[in-house]
Amino acid sequence: MRHTLAILLGAKLRPFTIMVGAIIVLALIDRGTGYFFSVGTAFSVFQLFATLGLVALGLGLSMMVREFDLSVAGMMGLAGCIAVMTGVENPWLGLVCGVVAGVVSGGLQGLIMTRLRISSVGVTLGGLLTLQGMTYVLTGNRTINYPNLPVSLTLSKPIEGLLSLRSAAALAVFVFIALVMAFTRIGRDVAATGGDRRASMIAGVNTDRVLVGVFMASGAFSALGGVLLSYSLGAASPAGLADVLAPAAAAAIIGGVSLLGGRGHPLGIAAGVLTLCILRSGFNAIGVPPPVHEVVTGAILLVIAIVDAPDLVRELTRWRLRRAERRAKHEAAQP
């Protein structure tokens, strides 16, 4: 029993255990009224997944190599605006422009980091502020409408009731990256760089190139997420997308990505994102007010932070020893 629990809560399976746990808890609250277990809820879960998932994937990849790409939030907004402005006639052109912007911005930031040996937080913070500024300038601080209605409708139309074209695209990206990570040398190099950068460098991995590549991918994914979101909403606005960073980081961490690097898997990130989406849509479906969702997410994150803390065991042991010592003294004092 204890052994099974250890496996289920171990690094590999924990994201999936948490996800199943969330489903079970919601099902228990729902008690067969059918609000939670419905196609509608599942559809909205995957719609949310499409919005949050790609940003979380980008951020999660950067966290896997022990960096932190704050700029994903800014990139998502900028790419959405670029796509809406360039893709009126031809949506593919807008898509390409947006994603190229993501690749360029990620590549530039990656180059700055590796050439100057600066930590990613500083560079991507500057990147975030700059990208946000560019979005404001491009849009003139207004909401830009996307007049190509057929594209918006096609992207959000349910396929088989569960998925839309948008969420299917997001899922496909996840599967593709999972395959790359599992079966190619690139995947191995990324994992190695995250695990121990110096050792991988000595073993012949070009870690600088890996870092630049990861940041390009991170930029591209968040850009793609932004483009798809703006297309399906039929609008892009400079504000409102900044709140995406905290949930994306939360999803990646619930998904088993460690901020200490070297740990994490694209499918785990997918499970993390799904957990957040299931909680949000599920709570909506059974009529729990949105703030409760926020509190539950925060509590889950706090628990993970504490469980993953490197000194937790040490502090617990120290506390137990102290208690035992006190008891021994107490017993010795009594005749």
Add this chain to the structure above:
Amino acid sequence: MSNISTLIWPGFADTTRRRVVLVIRLGGLLGLAGWAFSTPGIISLPSFFALLNAISFIGCVAVGMTFITLTGNIMSLALGATLSGAALVFLATLTLGVIPAFILAILFGIIITALQGAVIGWLKANPILVSIAALALLLGTAQIVTSGQSVYPAAPGSEIFKTRIAGIPISALFFFVTVAIGQLILSYTRYGLAMIMIGSNPRAAEAAGFRTARIIMVAYMLAGAFSAVSGVLLSARYGSGDMELGAGYDYNAIGAVLVGGTSIEGGSGSVIRTLIGVTIIALVEVVLILRGFSDQMQYLITGLIVLAVILLHALGEGR
């Protein structure tokens, strides 16, 4: 730390590269100053007060953030929410009188960040993760308590934080006091020196017998207290408060800390540097307004300046 020149310009020119960077930095500062003072209307009193006001709200949070960055904990994403929460506490408890409400708000800020500091200090939990968790918990709880409504002053009296003494806005005075207290703690107390030590080498600090966990918790408590001050000032200025009040302040604050030259890796920096960082950003914003740039261009140029200064500092460190 005592030498004023190393305080302001880290790594005071000892290699060619550093000298070049120093020249660029000085040139940049002089250029900025020249650009600023050639702007019509910059020396007039109204724009001076606009500058002071722009400084003080973000400044208090940035001073708080400095302690978190210095101890090697990068940044907190929850200071903006702490600010908003403290503002709500202040407005709701005004019935007890202005000063008790002020104290309660500060206490609220301290407690919120002390809890985070405890988890981070004793268990070495990841600071960014803990701050995101705290952010979600704060936002959710506040929405439940206020049912998503704005909070208005429960009693009059908050206007006192809007007045001026000898023409200087009270908020600016509060900010300067905050900077003074912050720098005094950092330079002249055991805790301040220990914070810098922990930031530059946590294991050495522990081996040297510092109670690192307690010191990190104190750093977080200071951050909470200073953010709460900003919350009180902001809520008095707007006459109402909600959780949107401090949204985005975390990023602006860490931007100011980094522009001032405090190292993102911890262990090197000061509150005075943060004051310089805040001033530079605010000065640029005021000049942009006076020169008639749109809001949008201000966002972009501020972002670019943060990026440029961070690059410059990295080059100056000469690693």
